[in-house]
Amino acid sequence: MSDASINASTIREDEASFGDYFALLKPRVMSLVVFTALVGLLAAPVGVHPLIGFAAILFIAIGGGASGALNMWYDADIDRVMKRTKSRPVPAGKVQAGEALALGLALSGFSVVMLALATNIAAGAMLAFTIFFYVVIYTMWLKRSTPQNIVIGGAAGAFPPVIGWIAATGTMSVEPWLMFALTFMWTPPHFWALALFMRSDYDDAGVPMLTVTHGRRATRIHILVYTVLLAVLALGTAFSGIGGPVYLSVSLVLNALFLHGAWKISWRDEADSESDNFQVERAFFKLSLLYLFLHFGAILAEAVLKVYGLGGWA
Amino acid sequence: MSLRKTHELHQRRFGRNLGVALVLAGFIALMFGLTIVKVSEGGFEPPHQGDGS
Numbered sequence: 273m274s275d276a277s278i279n280a281s282t283i284r285e286d287e288a289s290f291g292d293y294f295a296l297l298k299p300r301v302m303s304l305v306v307f308t309a310l311v312g313l314l315a316a317p318v319g320v321h322p323l324i325g326f327a328a329i330l331f332i333a334i335g336g337g338a339s340g341a342l343n344m345w346y347d348a349d350i351d352r353v354m355k356r357t358k359s360r361p362v363p364a365g366k367v368q369a370g371e372a373l374a375l376g377l378a379l380s381g382f383s384v385v386m387l388a389l390a391t392n393i394a395a396g397a398m399l400a401f402t403i404f405f406y407v408v409i410y411t412m413w414l415k416r417s418t419p420q421n422i423v424i425g426g427a428a429g430a431f432p433p434v435i436g437w438i439a440a441t442g443t444m445s446v447e448p449w450l451m452f453a454l455t456f457m458w459t460p461p462h463f464w465a466l467a468l469f470m471r472s473d474y475d476d477a478g479v480p481m482l483t484v485t486h487g488r489r490a491t492r493i494h495i496l497v498y499t500v501l502l503a504v505l506a507l508g509t510a511f512s513g514i515g516g517p518v519y520l521s522v523s524l525v526l527n528a529l530f531l532h533g534a535w536k537i538s539w540r541d542e543a544d545s546e547s548d549n550f551q552v553e554r555a556f557f558k559l560s561l562l563y564l565f566l567h568f569g570a571i572l573a574e575a576v577l578k579v580y581g582l583g584g585w586a
Numbered sequence: 587m588s589l590r591k592t593h594e595l596h597q598r599r600f601g602r603n604l605g606v607a608l609v610l611a612g613f614i615a616l617m618f619g620l621t622i623v624k625v626s627e628g629g630f631e632p633p634h635q636g637d638g639s
Contacts, residue, residue, distance in 0.1 A: 290604075293602075294605075
Protein backbone atom coordinates (compact mmCIF):
# COMPACT_ATOMS: atom_id res chain seq x y z
CA MET A 273 0.00 0.00 0.00
CA SER A 274 1.42 3.36 -0.92
CA ASP A 275 0.78 6.50 1.08
CA ALA A 276 -1.40 7.83 -1.74
CA SER A 277 -3.90 5.01 -1.39
CA ILE A 278 -7.03 5.18 0.66
CA ASN A 279 -8.53 2.20 2.40
CA ALA A 280 -12.09 2.11 1.13
CA SER A 281 -13.41 0.88 4.46
CA THR A 282 -12.15 3.94 6.30
CA ILE A 283 -13.35 6.58 3.85
CA ARG A 284 -15.87 8.96 5.33
CA GLU A 285 -17.32 11.00 2.54
CA ASP A 286 -18.43 13.60 5.07
CA GLU A 287 -14.99 13.85 6.66
CA ALA A 288 -14.58 17.20 8.34
CA SER A 289 -12.79 20.09 6.71
CA PHE A 290 -10.81 22.73 8.60
CA GLY A 291 -13.85 24.99 8.43
CA ASP A 292 -15.98 22.40 10.26
CA TYR A 293 -13.59 22.42 13.20
CA PHE A 294 -13.59 26.21 13.12
CA ALA A 295 -17.41 26.18 13.12
CA LEU A 296 -17.24 24.30 16.47
CA LEU A 297 -15.90 27.52 17.98
CA LYS A 298 -19.15 29.37 17.12
CA PRO A 299 -17.52 32.18 15.11
CA ARG A 300 -20.58 34.44 15.27
CA VAL A 301 -20.69 34.33 19.06
CA MET A 302 -16.93 34.77 19.02
CA SER A 303 -17.29 38.04 17.10
CA LEU A 304 -19.41 39.45 19.96
CA VAL A 305 -16.83 38.21 22.48
CA VAL A 306 -14.00 39.84 20.52
CA PHE A 307 -15.80 43.16 20.22
CA THR A 308 -16.92 43.46 23.86
CA ALA A 309 -13.57 42.26 25.21
CA LEU A 310 -11.81 44.79 22.99
CA VAL A 311 -14.00 47.59 24.33
CA GLY A 312 -13.28 46.43 27.91
CA LEU A 313 -9.55 46.44 27.18
CA LEU A 314 -9.52 49.85 25.48
CA ALA A 315 -11.89 51.55 27.92
CA ALA A 316 -9.53 50.67 30.78
CA PRO A 317 -7.53 53.65 32.04
CA VAL A 318 -4.20 51.85 31.45
CA GLY A 319 -2.35 51.74 28.16
CA VAL A 320 -1.53 48.29 26.78
CA HIS A 321 1.10 47.44 24.18
CA PRO A 322 -0.79 46.73 20.92
CA LEU A 323 0.68 43.23 20.54
CA ILE A 324 -0.17 42.28 24.12
CA GLY A 325 -3.66 43.69 23.58
CA PHE A 326 -4.01 41.68 20.38
CA ALA A 327 -2.82 38.50 22.12
CA ALA A 328 -5.22 39.10 25.02
CA ILE A 329 -8.22 39.48 22.69
CA LEU A 330 -7.12 36.43 20.68
CA PHE A 331 -6.85 34.21 23.76
CA ILE A 332 -10.17 35.48 25.15
CA ALA A 333 -11.74 34.66 21.76
CA ILE A 334 -10.17 31.18 21.77
CA GLY A 335 -11.47 30.63 25.32
CA GLY A 336 -14.94 31.68 24.16
CA GLY A 337 -14.61 29.36 21.15
CA ALA A 338 -13.53 26.49 23.41
CA SER A 339 -16.65 26.87 25.53
CA GLY A 340 -18.67 26.89 22.29
CA ALA A 341 -17.09 23.55 21.27
CA LEU A 342 -17.82 22.06 24.71
CA ASN A 343 -21.40 23.33 24.44
CA MET A 344 -21.76 21.62 21.04
CA TRP A 345 -20.37 18.39 22.49
CA TYR A 346 -22.83 18.37 25.37
CA ASP A 347 -25.85 19.73 23.49
CA ALA A 348 -25.57 17.55 20.36
CA ASP A 349 -28.88 15.85 21.22
CA ILE A 350 -30.74 19.18 21.45
CA ASP A 351 -28.99 20.63 18.40
CA ARG A 352 -30.08 17.63 16.32
CA VAL A 353 -33.75 18.50 16.93
CA MET A 354 -33.68 22.27 16.49
CA LYS A 355 -33.95 23.71 12.97
CA ARG A 356 -31.61 26.58 13.85
CA THR A 357 -28.80 24.26 15.02
CA LYS A 358 -29.12 20.95 13.22
CA SER A 359 -26.54 21.87 10.59
CA ARG A 360 -23.83 22.36 13.25
CA PRO A 361 -20.81 20.05 12.71
CA VAL A 362 -21.66 17.49 15.44
CA PRO A 363 -25.38 16.95 14.68
CA ALA A 364 -24.59 17.04 10.94
CA GLY A 365 -22.19 14.10 11.50
CA LYS A 366 -19.10 15.90 10.20
CA VAL A 367 -17.28 15.98 13.53
CA GLN A 368 -17.57 13.30 16.23
CA ALA A 369 -18.85 14.48 19.63
CA GLY A 370 -15.63 13.19 21.23
CA GLU A 371 -13.55 15.35 18.88
CA ALA A 372 -15.55 18.42 19.90
CA LEU A 373 -14.92 17.54 23.56
CA ALA A 374 -11.18 17.08 22.98
CA LEU A 375 -10.87 20.32 21.01
CA GLY A 376 -12.88 22.22 23.63
CA LEU A 377 -10.85 20.94 26.57
CA ALA A 378 -7.50 21.48 24.82
CA LEU A 379 -8.35 25.03 23.74
CA SER A 380 -9.77 25.88 27.18
CA GLY A 381 -6.50 24.96 28.90
CA PHE A 382 -4.43 26.59 26.19
CA SER A 383 -6.34 29.90 26.19
CA VAL A 384 -6.37 30.25 29.99
CA VAL A 385 -2.63 29.56 30.37
CA MET A 386 -1.69 31.76 27.43
CA LEU A 387 -3.86 34.68 28.59
CA ALA A 388 -2.32 34.46 32.06
CA LEU A 389 1.18 34.45 30.56
CA ALA A 390 0.51 37.24 28.06
CA THR A 391 -1.26 39.55 30.54
CA ASN A 392 -1.76 38.56 34.18
CA ILE A 393 -2.99 35.65 36.28
CA ALA A 394 -6.22 37.41 37.34
CA ALA A 395 -7.30 37.68 33.69
CA GLY A 396 -6.49 34.00 33.10
CA ALA A 397 -8.47 33.02 36.20
CA MET A 398 -11.43 35.10 35.07
CA LEU A 399 -11.39 33.42 31.65
CA ALA A 400 -11.25 29.99 33.33
CA PHE A 401 -14.24 30.93 35.47
CA THR A 402 -16.16 32.16 32.41
CA ILE A 403 -15.59 28.85 30.57
CA PHE A 404 -16.61 26.90 33.69
CA PHE A 405 -19.71 29.06 34.11
CA TYR A 406 -20.85 28.67 30.51
CA VAL A 407 -20.14 24.95 30.18
CA VAL A 408 -20.94 23.55 33.62
CA ILE A 409 -23.35 26.00 35.26
CA TYR A 410 -25.27 26.99 32.11
CA THR A 411 -24.97 24.19 29.53
CA MET A 412 -24.87 21.14 31.78
CA TRP A 413 -27.03 22.31 34.64
CA LEU A 414 -29.40 25.23 34.19
CA LYS A 415 -30.19 25.23 30.46
CA ARG A 416 -32.28 22.08 30.77
CA SER A 417 -33.71 22.67 34.21
CA THR A 418 -35.00 26.23 34.52
CA PRO A 419 -36.91 28.71 32.34
CA GLN A 420 -34.52 31.37 33.65
CA ASN A 421 -31.78 29.61 31.63
CA ILE A 422 -31.35 32.55 29.30
CA VAL A 423 -30.99 35.02 32.17
CA ILE A 424 -28.20 32.97 33.74
CA GLY A 425 -26.62 32.02 30.42
CA GLY A 426 -26.45 35.72 29.62
CA ALA A 427 -23.96 36.13 32.45
CA ALA A 428 -21.47 33.88 30.66
CA GLY A 429 -21.68 36.01 27.52
CA ALA A 430 -21.29 39.16 29.60
CA PHE A 431 -17.87 38.36 31.10
CA PRO A 432 -15.57 39.23 28.13
CA PRO A 433 -15.41 43.03 28.76
CA VAL A 434 -14.52 42.28 32.39
CA ILE A 435 -11.73 39.94 31.26
CA GLY A 436 -10.50 42.59 28.78
CA TRP A 437 -10.44 45.23 31.54
CA ILE A 438 -8.56 42.94 33.97
CA ALA A 439 -6.10 41.99 31.20
CA ALA A 440 -5.26 45.70 30.86
CA THR A 441 -5.29 46.78 34.50
CA GLY A 442 -4.77 43.61 36.56
CA THR A 443 -7.43 44.94 38.94
CA MET A 444 -11.19 45.23 39.22
CA SER A 445 -13.42 48.29 39.41
CA VAL A 446 -17.06 49.21 38.88
CA GLU A 447 -16.86 50.17 35.17
CA PRO A 448 -16.27 46.69 33.70
CA TRP A 449 -19.15 45.42 35.83
CA LEU A 450 -21.40 48.06 34.27
CA MET A 451 -20.45 46.63 30.87
CA PHE A 452 -21.14 43.17 32.27
CA ALA A 453 -24.56 44.28 33.52
CA LEU A 454 -25.39 45.84 30.15
CA THR A 455 -24.86 42.56 28.28
CA PHE A 456 -26.43 40.56 31.11
CA MET A 457 -29.67 42.56 31.07
CA TRP A 458 -29.74 42.70 27.26
CA THR A 459 -29.58 38.93 26.75
CA PRO A 460 -33.06 37.93 28.03
CA PRO A 461 -35.14 40.29 25.84
CA HIS A 462 -32.87 39.45 22.88
CA PHE A 463 -33.36 35.68 23.22
CA TRP A 464 -37.00 35.76 24.30
CA ALA A 465 -37.85 37.74 21.15
CA LEU A 466 -36.08 34.99 19.18
CA ALA A 467 -38.02 32.31 21.08
CA LEU A 468 -41.30 34.04 20.18
CA PHE A 469 -40.78 33.70 16.44
CA MET A 470 -38.74 30.46 16.40
CA ARG A 471 -41.62 28.97 18.33
CA SER A 472 -41.47 25.25 17.56
CA ASP A 473 -37.69 24.92 17.92
CA TYR A 474 -37.38 25.07 21.69
CA ASP A 475 -40.66 23.15 22.20
CA ASP A 476 -39.39 20.29 20.02
CA ALA A 477 -36.07 20.13 21.84
CA GLY A 478 -37.73 20.16 25.27
CA VAL A 479 -35.63 23.11 26.42
CA PRO A 480 -37.61 24.85 29.19
CA MET A 481 -37.79 28.24 27.51
CA LEU A 482 -40.06 30.80 29.12
CA THR A 483 -42.38 30.54 26.11
CA VAL A 484 -42.87 26.84 26.88
CA THR A 485 -43.07 26.89 30.67
CA HIS A 486 -44.90 30.14 31.41
CA GLY A 487 -46.57 30.80 28.07
CA ARG A 488 -46.12 33.41 25.40
CA ARG A 489 -48.12 36.11 27.18
CA ALA A 490 -45.77 35.94 30.19
CA THR A 491 -42.76 36.03 27.86
CA ARG A 492 -44.00 39.27 26.29
CA ILE A 493 -44.41 40.86 29.73
CA HIS A 494 -40.94 39.62 30.74
CA ILE A 495 -39.44 41.26 27.65
CA LEU A 496 -40.99 44.59 28.62
CA VAL A 497 -39.87 44.38 32.27
CA TYR A 498 -36.28 43.48 31.35
CA THR A 499 -36.17 46.21 28.70
CA VAL A 500 -37.24 48.84 31.25
CA LEU A 501 -34.56 47.66 33.71
CA LEU A 502 -32.02 47.59 30.89
CA ALA A 503 -32.88 51.16 29.87
CA VAL A 504 -32.34 52.42 33.44
CA LEU A 505 -29.00 50.64 33.62
CA ALA A 506 -27.85 51.73 30.15
CA LEU A 507 -28.70 55.39 30.78
CA GLY A 508 -27.15 55.29 34.26
CA THR A 509 -23.90 54.02 32.73
CA ALA A 510 -23.68 57.31 30.82
CA PHE A 511 -22.73 59.03 34.09
CA SER A 512 -19.99 56.58 35.05
CA GLY A 513 -16.29 56.65 34.17
CA ILE A 514 -16.90 54.96 30.80
CA GLY A 515 -19.82 57.20 29.78
CA GLY A 516 -20.02 60.69 28.38
CA PRO A 517 -22.10 62.90 26.07
CA VAL A 518 -21.58 60.67 23.00
CA TYR A 519 -22.64 57.59 24.90
CA LEU A 520 -25.62 59.38 26.44
CA SER A 521 -26.89 60.59 23.04
CA VAL A 522 -26.57 57.13 21.48
CA SER A 523 -28.12 55.48 24.51
CA LEU A 524 -31.11 57.85 24.61
CA VAL A 525 -32.04 57.12 21.00
CA LEU A 526 -31.50 53.36 21.25
CA ASN A 527 -33.39 52.98 24.51
CA ALA A 528 -36.34 55.00 23.20
CA LEU A 529 -36.53 52.67 20.16
CA PHE A 530 -35.99 49.54 22.24
CA LEU A 531 -38.65 50.50 24.81
CA HIS A 532 -41.08 51.30 22.01
CA GLY A 533 -40.45 47.84 20.48
CA ALA A 534 -40.86 46.08 23.84
CA TRP A 535 -44.07 48.01 24.52
CA LYS A 536 -45.51 46.94 21.16
CA ILE A 537 -44.50 43.31 21.77
CA SER A 538 -46.15 43.30 25.20
CA TRP A 539 -49.49 44.47 23.81
CA ARG A 540 -49.67 42.16 20.79
CA ASP A 541 -51.68 38.99 20.87
CA GLU A 542 -50.77 35.80 19.05
CA ALA A 543 -53.31 36.30 16.26
CA ASP A 544 -51.77 39.68 15.36
CA SER A 545 -48.26 38.24 15.46
CA GLU A 546 -49.10 35.28 13.28
CA SER A 547 -50.97 37.38 10.76
CA ASP A 548 -47.84 39.40 9.93
CA ASN A 549 -45.38 36.52 10.58
CA PHE A 550 -43.97 38.08 13.78
CA GLN A 551 -42.84 41.26 12.06
CA VAL A 552 -42.63 43.30 15.29
CA GLU A 553 -40.77 40.53 17.16
CA ARG A 554 -38.32 40.08 14.28
CA ALA A 555 -37.70 43.85 14.08
CA PHE A 556 -37.11 43.94 17.86
CA PHE A 557 -34.61 41.08 17.58
CA LYS A 558 -32.70 42.87 14.80
CA LEU A 559 -32.74 46.11 16.78
CA SER A 560 -31.37 44.26 19.82
CA LEU A 561 -28.23 43.33 17.85
CA LEU A 562 -27.73 46.96 16.89
CA TYR A 563 -28.52 48.07 20.44
CA LEU A 564 -25.64 46.17 22.03
CA PHE A 565 -23.20 46.89 19.22
CA LEU A 566 -23.83 50.66 19.32
CA HIS A 567 -23.70 50.89 23.12
CA PHE A 568 -20.30 49.24 23.20
CA GLY A 569 -19.30 51.30 20.14
CA ALA A 570 -20.19 54.45 22.09
CA ILE A 571 -18.11 53.33 25.10
CA LEU A 572 -15.23 52.74 22.67
CA ALA A 573 -15.78 56.18 21.11
CA GLU A 574 -15.61 57.83 24.55
CA ALA A 575 -12.36 55.95 25.28
CA VAL A 576 -10.83 57.05 21.96
CA LEU A 577 -11.94 60.67 22.49
CA LYS A 578 -10.27 60.68 25.91
CA VAL A 579 -6.93 60.11 24.17
CA TYR A 580 -7.44 63.51 22.51
CA GLY A 581 -8.52 65.20 25.71
CA LEU A 582 -12.21 64.89 24.82
CA GLY A 583 -14.71 62.25 25.88
CA GLY A 584 -16.23 61.71 29.30
CA TRP A 585 -17.80 64.53 31.33
CA ALA A 586 -14.60 66.26 32.34
CA MET B 587 -9.34 0.77 -6.28
CA SER B 588 -7.33 3.58 -7.70
CA LEU B 589 -7.75 7.15 -6.75
CA ARG B 590 -6.33 10.12 -8.52
CA LYS B 591 -4.15 12.28 -6.33
CA THR B 592 -6.57 15.16 -6.70
CA HIS B 593 -9.49 13.28 -5.19
CA GLU B 594 -11.76 15.64 -3.30
CA LEU B 595 -10.89 13.87 -0.05
CA HIS B 596 -7.21 14.60 -0.59
CA GLN B 597 -8.02 18.24 -1.14
CA ARG B 598 -10.03 18.40 2.07
CA ARG B 599 -7.25 16.73 4.04
CA PHE B 600 -4.69 19.06 2.48
CA GLY B 601 -6.87 22.02 3.46
CA ARG B 602 -7.00 20.75 7.02
CA ASN B 603 -3.23 20.24 7.19
CA LEU B 604 -2.61 23.65 5.66
CA GLY B 605 -4.96 25.21 8.20
CA VAL B 606 -3.12 23.60 11.12
CA ALA B 607 0.24 24.65 9.63
CA LEU B 608 -0.87 28.27 9.30
CA VAL B 609 -2.27 28.30 12.84
CA LEU B 610 1.03 26.93 14.19
CA ALA B 611 3.09 29.40 12.15
CA GLY B 612 0.91 32.24 13.42
CA PHE B 613 1.32 31.04 16.99
CA ILE B 614 5.11 30.92 16.66
CA ALA B 615 5.15 34.45 15.23
CA LEU B 616 2.91 35.67 18.07
CA MET B 617 5.11 34.04 20.72
CA PHE B 618 8.19 35.60 19.15
CA GLY B 619 6.56 39.05 19.11
CA LEU B 620 5.30 38.71 22.68
CA THR B 621 8.75 37.69 23.87
CA ILE B 622 10.32 40.75 22.22
CA VAL B 623 7.71 43.05 23.79
CA LYS B 624 8.00 41.47 27.25
CA VAL B 625 11.80 41.58 27.21
CA SER B 626 11.96 45.18 25.99
CA GLU B 627 9.36 46.28 28.56
CA GLY B 628 11.33 44.56 31.33
CA GLY B 629 8.65 41.97 31.98
CA PHE B 630 11.21 39.19 32.47
CA GLU B 631 13.55 41.11 34.78
CA PRO B 632 14.26 39.19 38.00
CA PRO B 633 13.19 41.05 41.17
CA HIS B 634 15.95 43.19 42.66
CA GLN B 635 17.53 41.95 45.83
CA GLY B 636 16.61 43.88 48.95
CA ASP B 637 13.15 44.83 47.65
CA GLY B 638 11.77 43.47 50.85
CA SER B 639 9.83 40.64 49.20
